[in-house]
Amino acid sequence: MTDKQQHSLDQRPPSLAHLFLDRVAATPDREAFRYPVPSAGEGPDEWRGYTWAEAAERVYAIAAGLMDLGVRPEERVAIASSTRVDWILADLGIMCAGAATTTVYAQTNADETAYILSDSGSRVLIAEDAAQLAKVRELRDRLPALAHVVVIEAADALPAEGDPEGWVLSLAALAERGAAYLEKKPDCVRETVAALRPGQLATLIYTSGTTGRPKGVRLRQDTWSYMGHAIEAVSMLEPADLQYLWLPLAHVFGKVLLSAHIKVGHVMAVDGRVDKIVENMPVVRPTIMCGVPRIFERVYNGAAMRAKEGGALRFRIFTWAAGVAREYARAEQESFRRTGTHAVPMGLRARHAVADRLVYARLREAFGGRIRACVSGSAALTPEIGYFFTGAGIPILEGYGLTESAAASFLNPGPALRTGTVGKAFPGLEVRLAEDGEVLLRGPGIMDGYHGLPEQTAEVLDGEGWFHTGDIGELSDDGFLRITDRKKDLFKTSGGKYVAPTEIEGRFKAVCPYVAQMQVIGAGRKYCSALIALEEASIMNWARENGVPGGYAEVVAHPRTRELIEGYVQELNAGLQRWQTLKKFRLLPRELDVEHGDMTPSLKLKRGNVEAKFHELIDDMYADA
Known part of the structure; x- marks a missing residue:
């Protein structure tokens, strides 16, 4: 500044x-x-x-x-x-x-x-x-x-x-x-x-x-x-x-x-x-757009599904290009951290140029052809999704804030973008981490308090003006913040191991193109499990291509659908610690949404509501535990 x-x-x-x-x-x-x-x-x-x-x-x-x-x-x-x-x-x-x-x-x-x-x-x-x-x-x-x-x-x-x-x-x-x-x-x-x-x-x-x-x-x-x-x-x-x-x-x-x-x-x-x-995007032709992770996840999954519908060769090209985009974005960011320049090895640059002609250019055109950056907030963006878009020429600058901090507290600086973090604190904002890793904020953007609720205000605003966010984070030496989970969402298995459910859920969204929402279960349980809701449009396209009959509920209940998702769960588990792995999962008969009270209007899971509504499925997963 x-x-x-x-x-x-x-x-x-x-x-x-x-x-x-x-x-x-x-x-x-x-x-x-x-x-x-x-x-x-x-x-x-x-x-x-x-x-x-x-x-x-x-x-x-x-x-x-x-x-x-x-x-x-x-x-x-x-x-x-x-x-x-x-x-x-x-x-x-x-x-x-x-x-x-x-x-x-x-x-x-x-x-x-x-x-x-x-x-x-x-x-x-x-x-x-x-x-x-x-x-x-x-x-x-x-x-x-x-x-x-x-x-x-x-x-x-x-x-x-x-x-x-x-x-x-x-x-x-x-x-x-x-x-x-x-x-x-x-x-x-x-x-x-x-x-x-x-x-x-x-x-x-x-x-x-x-x-x-x-x-x-x-x-x-x-x-x-x-x-x-x-x-x-x-x-x-x-x-x-x-x-x-x-x-x-x-x-x-x-x-x-x-x-x-x-x-x-x-x-x-x-x-x-x-x-x-x-x-609207090709008509408006914006240079910048802000969104929530679900929008970027849907765009990515939609692109993957269209590629798959185009045949095996087209899908292989898309998968290859997506890998190149992620590798390219990682290389650029690592270079900038070390040297202050976006230097990328020549061979990777050549592969990226080919992938750009085949895949990325079309994606940018769908955004109107002029996007210089998107900003993602309200919830955690899966790093693999962020690396993909950034490598494809649509940098996603993840930010962080809460209603109580007027939304904008941290933002990734464009050239110095670090995918997987929420960037650096805004000027005028103080930040520190409590002993348990909770992020504390103080500054002009912090609320005065909750209307008519002095006791609840005192629970989050201390006497020195620090706002206790309820989020657990890690702060790098040069001020980049990474949010690891909501303090209240962290749970401990009966074996005494802590699990951060949103991290697992985010990883699964990067692995499985059919998922709409996922909720990891396991507080006080012997092992972790999950409730998985599939995105209707994408899974129904898959069902038509693979001869699986029926409407959404019938497709979700079909053994071939379960087999499909089982493969993605195994892929997810391969990258998790033993105590994080999902031993069982159940597919939900509908997507989770605001109308049913499963999610907030800002698309955060109401975990207690979801567990209450689908408690029979949860009980069934732990019946033999």
Whole structure:
């Protein structure tokens, strides 16, 4: 980091709203956002855009509209919506009104939505559509503080004459109120922003949690200003970038990217429809994209399956090229560690050039042809997947953070990327390891605490300001962090051996192209076992090619499928310590997902839920133990 960047970090303004006003003033006519407008027929979506000045006009109207509804600084305004440009404009409007955003996942059920709105004391809810409105209508008696609901897609949610009670209004109507309010008080937004202070509440993000009710993480105004400056300082983004954003904005990973976007001033293409990612990439042609490991695993497995469907020769070429990519990435990284240059042996360079023409170039084209880096976060990325993409010319920069640390705490530096680590700490962040290896963090990005939960706050924030992450890690002499497991996920077998389940699960995903999820079992048991869920699309393709009849459940239960997966489990076991090896496994009758409560919205396993639901399969694996 240069002296200029350090000075910028030290002199940062007190809030993201300040950064937004500064960005609009600096580059009013530069493009800020792109967003899709679905076509009326079957044609492709049309992509439109906002300049920073056009975005500001909408943001100020929303902010003033909220003021007209009586919203005051630090009062909570919730957003329940999928990722779309309106989410971002609403969030900025809330911040420019001095209020605090409460985030709600679009797929959150009515009961938990009502809990979050009630616990946060949200005064207004900005709901995406009729489905989100219906959740709060049916539980309105539990929400006495909720004065209004503002609906983004109001056509199907409100009668033509509007809501006779005045409880519900459209986002367009809120903006109209804001425009009228601005005519009377033209300086209201700037004055409100000017009055914001670093320690005021800016955001309540409810952790999806693997057990119990979610907790509201209190993040300050200064947190987001710091994050914008810190991400700019590590050169993750450049003003010329076009970033593709599909991550859920209710999650802290998606939210922190907005801070960086405003500080750096690049273009953000926004579309949260996960099923559109493959279609959008060649159209948007991004230079950078952030994602979670599951996305990269699916891309890799999809490429492997397409190669296999192309015949034995094509699959051998893909397998060979994948090995070359990993070898090449390892060689580059090892060279950089030793010499500071990416020197690769001549023979390997020649093989890599051939593999590039045969395999890698097509993969890069599927990403739009301009990707200079992807960032992976939220969960551990299997190193073999990371080496493959990096060697194929799509470097994956793994990072690390939690909701409680505003998502971004560590990131791999581009040229000095070390696959298998989460990189180095952001400037301004302190890190140390406890005696048991737990990662402790302290700095401007750390939360104030859990909303209304002082005892639970005290469990993770000590008197010196250190946040106890619950993750076990190893720190290299030059500051690269490797996360080895979640402290609470580590278990001990009855033989007294510790096992890190996520490490084993990650290795299996690199070995088996058919796996969707895996959960290793073995706490207090004589040996380790596993529950394995197969990815429906890939295993059904295999079934058709190999004459295995039936639907997904029948295919999974077929002896030939079990034999297939048995081979991959044996391959996995060959690289594990004796006490880590899987003695038994069971294939699950369905994929694990958010809807069944198996996973959090950020795709982390709810291990207790999974064990409870499939306890009979687990008991069967240990019946003779």
